[in-house]
Amino acid sequence: MMRLSRFEYVAPKSLEEATSTLKEGNGQARLVAGGTDLLVSMKQKLITPKYLVDLSTIPDLEYIRYDEREGLKIGPLTRVRDIHMNPVIKEKYPALAQAALLVARPLHQSMATVGGNICLDARCWYYNQSDFWLKSRDRCIKLEGDVCYIAKTSKVCVAIYSGDIAPSLMAYEATLRLSGAQGDRVIPISEFFTNDGSKETIREVDEVVSEITVPPPVQGSRSTYLKFRLRGAIDFPVVGVAVNLIMDGKSCRKARMVYNAIAPAPLRAADVEEFLTGKELSDQVIKEASERAYREAKPISDTGGFSPVYKKKLVRVMAGDAIVQAIGR
Amino acid sequence: MKQLMAFKVNGESYEEAIDVKRTLLEVLREDIGLTGTKEGCGTGDCGACTVLIDGEPILSCLSLAVRYQGREITTIEGLATPDMLHPLQEAFVECGGTQCGFCTPGTIMSAKALLDKNPRPTKEEIKWAISGNLCRCTGYKKIIESIEVAAERMAGA
Numbered sequence: 001m002m003r004l005s006r007f008e009y010v011a012p013k014s015l016e017e018a019t020s021t022l023k024e025g026n027g028q029a030r031l032v033a034g035g036t037d038l039l040v041s042m043k044q045k046l047i048t049p050k051y052l053v054d055l056s057t058i059p060d061l062e063y064i065r066y067d068e069r070e071g072l073k074i075g076p077l078t079r080v081r082d083i084h085m086n087p088v089i090k091e092k093y094p095a096l097a098q099a100a101l102l103v104a105r106p107l108h109q110s111m112a113t114v115g116g117n118i119c120l121d122a123r124c125w126y127y128n129q130s131d132f133w134l135k136s137r138d139r140c141i142k143l144e145g146d147v148c149y150i151a152k153t154s155k156v157c158v159a160i161y162s163g164d165i166a167p168s169l170m171a172y173e174a175t176l177r178l179s180g181a182q183g184d185r186v187i188p189i190s191e192f193f194t195n196d197g198s199k200e201t202i203r204e205v206d207e208v209v210s211e212i213t214v215p216p217p218v219q220g221s222r223s224t225y226l227k228f229r230l231r232g233a234i235d236f237p238v239v240g241v242a243v244n245l246i247m248d249g250k251s252c253r254k255a256r257m258v259y260n261a262i263a264p265a266p267l268r269a270a271d272v273e274e275f276l277t278g279k280e281l282s283d284q285v286i287k288e289a290s291e292r293a294y295r296e297a298k299p300i301s302d303t304g305g306f307s308p309v310y311k312k313k314l315v316r317v318m319a320g321d322a323i324v325q326a327i328g329r
Numbered sequence: 330m331k332q333l334m335a336f337k338v339n340g341e342s343y344e345e346a347i348d349v350k351r352t353l354l355e356v357l358r359e360d361i362g363l364t365g366t367k368e369g370c371g372t373g374d375c376g377a378c379t380v381l382i383d384g385e386p387i388l389s390c391l392s393l394a395v396r397y398q399g400r401e402i403t404t405i406e407g408l409a410t411p412d413m414l415h416p417l418q419e420a421f422v423e424c425g426g427t428q429c430g431f432c433t434p435g436t437i438m439s440a441k442a443l444l445d446k447n448p449r450p451t452k453e454e455i456k457w458a459i460s461g462n463l464c465r466c467t468g469y470k471k472i473i474e475s476i477e478v479a480a481e482r483m484a485g486a
Binding site: 111 | 330332349350351352354355358359368371372373374376379385386387388390391392393395396439456457458460461463
């Protein structure tokens with residue numbers, strides 16, 4: 001039986017209590033929301049917190065509210081399942097609903113939370129093992145060693161980010177509210193990620209993602225999220241692509257595309273976005289966009305061991321498919 | 330660090346001081362003695378540990394027991410009555426949906442959650458509902474058939 005190591009369990013009744021516990025814990029306290037990611041790492045003994053701060057005991061963190069002026073506000077403890085079952089989200093933010101539906105499988109979706117999925121721990125095929133297995137080699141950069149087994153010459157951890165929900169949120173230009181002991185700050189979700197696998201987000205040790213805001217849908221928005229994975233369920237993405245195209249008839253006024261699972265962060269496809277802007281999305285344009293995606297993406301190998309070359313080819317196919325699916329061809 | 334917990338399992342009330350580090354799977358198997366729920370992987374990847382909380386299927390190997398204060402938990406042992414198997418159990422036996430039986434409790438719990446909400450599921454809906462329950466023996470065809478047969482019987486009754 002895989003068992004957890006000892007910890008002190010804290011059940012805060014407010015965000016203030018949670019953030020002050022995190023601050024006092026000074027890196028030894030971890031948040032638990034759904035637990036479907038953290039508990040795996042705890043069982044592998046990769047993460048062994050002294051204090052476990054349970055967010056689910058704080059009231060009013062689980063909600064989905066929509067307002068035509070303010071857009072969508074989602075509480076961080078909202079279950080992934082509730083996202084894809086919500087009719088407003090299905091209608092107005094289809095890429096978000098699709099992403100939620102593609103997270104793992106139903107069993108995870110009923111436990112996993114939006115906040116937790118956004119803050120998903122980056123993994124690679126080396127790190128995603130038990131502590132016992134890892135003892136057979138020198139520790140990697142993410143585990144405070146100094147070698148990387150994925151990118152041999154890298155001085156920075158390149159473990160892959162695999163959360164399915166963040167790319168869609170980035171495509172919709174969502175913002176996150178981070179609440180800490182010092183107060184709150186609101187940042188665009190695209191600035192949340194560091195592209196460093198050992199510390200994937202800018203969240204400080206005492207901060208909690210306390211709300212996700214998605215702006216009201218723009219007229220002409222066509223969006224989708226595609227995920228390629230080895231099996232039909234359960235797996236992390238090998239490659240994911242989120243796209244949000246603001247269309248003016250056949251012409252694309254503004255484009256947002258995000259690559260997922262090719263790096264320690266979801267990445268904006270800046271070159272493809274610029275290329276698509278102002279263009280009519282003919283077959284030729286879509287083909288050219290796919291080629292640009294292929295050139296732009298520099299994927300890293302992942303937990304499944306798919307090679308960077310293969311993932312690059314996948315990006316080319318999926319970028320094109322995402323555009324086609326979004327505009328409904 | 331222990332917490333006093335009170336919850337119901339298969340209709341029976343339990344009260345126990347539980348160490349906060351124990352998962353629901355550990356408590357069900359080791360404290361209450363209900364070994365029908367299995368540990369296939371311990372990391373939430375196989376679904377053998379599936380139980381129902383207030384009718385909703387969850388992975389008990391990734392669930393901290395202390396979070397289930399006051400909840401109603403249903404395990405595979407809660408399905409049959411002293412006289413009769415649950416239609417799902419009967420169907421699995423008759424249709425060959427179970428070979429070694431290790432994945433069966435988890436799969437049946439996922440199926441039960443589906444049929445309780447959706448008594449006439451399509452094949453796709455069945456596949457979706459059990460997509461988290463891995464089976465190394467059957468190839469899934471007989472599992473899906475068993476659930477279809479059980480659904481027919483349960484809807485007909």
